[in-house]
Amino acid sequence: xxxxxxxxxxxxxxxxxxxxxxxxxxxxxxxxxxxxxxxxxxxxxxxxxxxxxxxxxxxxxxxxxxxxxxxxxxxxxxxxxxxxxxxxxxxxxxxxxxxxxxxxxxxxxxxxxxxxxxxxxxxxxxxxxxxxxxxxxxxxxxxxxxxxxxxxxxxxxxxxxxxxxxxxxxxxxxxxxxxxx
Amino acid sequence: xxxxxxxxxxxxxxxxxxxxxxxxxxxxxxxxxxxxxxxxxxxxxxxxxxxxxxxxxxxxxxxxxxxxxxxxxxxxxxxxxxxxxxxxxxxxxxxxxxxxxxxxxxxxxxxxxxxxxxxxxxxxxxxxxxxxxxxxxxxxxxxxxxxxxxxxxxxxxxxxxxxxxxxxxxxxxxxxxxxxxxxxxxxxxxxxxxxxxxxxxx
Numbered sequence: 001x002x003x004x005x006x007x008x009x010x011x012x013x014x015x016x017x018x019x020x021x022x023x024x025x026x027x028x029x030x031x032x033x034x035x036x037x038x039x040x041x042x043x044x045x046x047x048x049x050x051x052x053x054x055x056x057x058x059x060x061x062x063x064x065x066x067x068x069x070x071x072x073x074x075x076x077x078x079x080x081x082x083x084x085x086x087x088x089x090x091x092x093x094x095x096x097x098x099x100x101x102x103x104x105x106x107x108x109x110x111x112x113x114x115x116x117x118x119x120x121x122x123x124x125x126x127x128x129x130x131x132x133x134x135x136x137x138x139x140x141x142x143x144x145x146x147x148x149x150x151x152x153x154x155x156x157x158x159x160x161x162x163x164x165x166x167x168x169x170x171x172x173x174x175x176x177x178x179x180x181x
Numbered sequence: 182x183x184x185x186x187x188x189x190x191x192x193x194x195x196x197x198x199x200x201x202x203x204x205x206x207x208x209x210x211x212x213x214x215x216x217x218x219x220x221x222x223x224x225x226x227x228x229x230x231x232x233x234x235x236x237x238x239x240x241x242x243x244x245x246x247x248x249x250x251x252x253x254x255x256x257x258x259x260x261x262x263x264x265x266x267x268x269x270x271x272x273x274x275x276x277x278x279x280x281x282x283x284x285x286x287x288x289x290x291x292x293x294x295x296x297x298x299x300x301x302x303x304x305x306x307x308x309x310x311x312x313x314x315x316x317x318x319x320x321x322x323x324x325x326x327x328x329x330x331x332x333x334x335x336x337x338x339x340x341x342x343x344x345x346x347x348x349x350x351x352x353x354x355x356x357x358x359x360x361x362x363x364x365x366x367x368x369x370x371x372x373x374x375x376x377x378x379x380x381x382x383x
Contacts, residue, residue: 102361111297
């Protein structure tokens, strides 16, 4: 299978690990360090659905982010990464957000969520010229990340929906809730 | 910042200075009534040795700017990193850092970030008083404290740049899916209810 980008990125990581699991392609954008710890793997999964695409990312291990209104260029969503911590931010046509959780968040989860939501608010004000988004095919390695970094949405304790809340968003939350049961 | 002309003893605010010293003639009541609050804090208990002013230079209150607060919190993170990676804290060193965190926390105006700072303090104290048989080892507790302290640091950095932080606690519950509660910013409530109705086909 050819190594192919699933998104376009504003910043290039060190490399991109590709994992294909149950027919789903997940790209892990890897940096040697985030701010304070070594080995930073940021998973991105593009979901093709009726009427478009959604993008699924992770925040702080237990948070899932479903980007439900991604802006698309040449058929691919556009991704930028928050400086330092590399949290993926998908450029969206609509920056509304919803938080869905099954239980009270602990303090670390709450602060990570606060950070993400603050960034989403900032994104509304930031222009994102399409020409800064590039491909990264040369960085893809067909090798999953170490098991402890694998993206398992069933570990999601809360979900952030960015974009419009519609039936597709609700279906995703139902899917996560069922897996968590 | 503040109306210094109202309080003649208040040093003029200068963005280039990281600490604002307020002279002793300003009454506490007066300061609380001013826009300077809630950054008012007595200097002495913060520790004169940790400040860039001599003890005799302040007789009243000390205000930390966002930059000063950020720099001091970076010091807290460094100390926790040392406890995590180099040497475990002694009871005394943990107590000193814990008191320092408590002092700094009073300068954090965002309630949720302050809660994070105080959680760091609790984890640190727990780490040095942990009993055998507990679920988490002292090292795990220190690592958790370090992790939370870094999240606090990132948020303080945003604040220092003038970014207004979202308050997670202000999100409003607007519905439920399979027992999972849905929250949204208060301002979008009407639109979101409409969105939910559309989804359900009401």
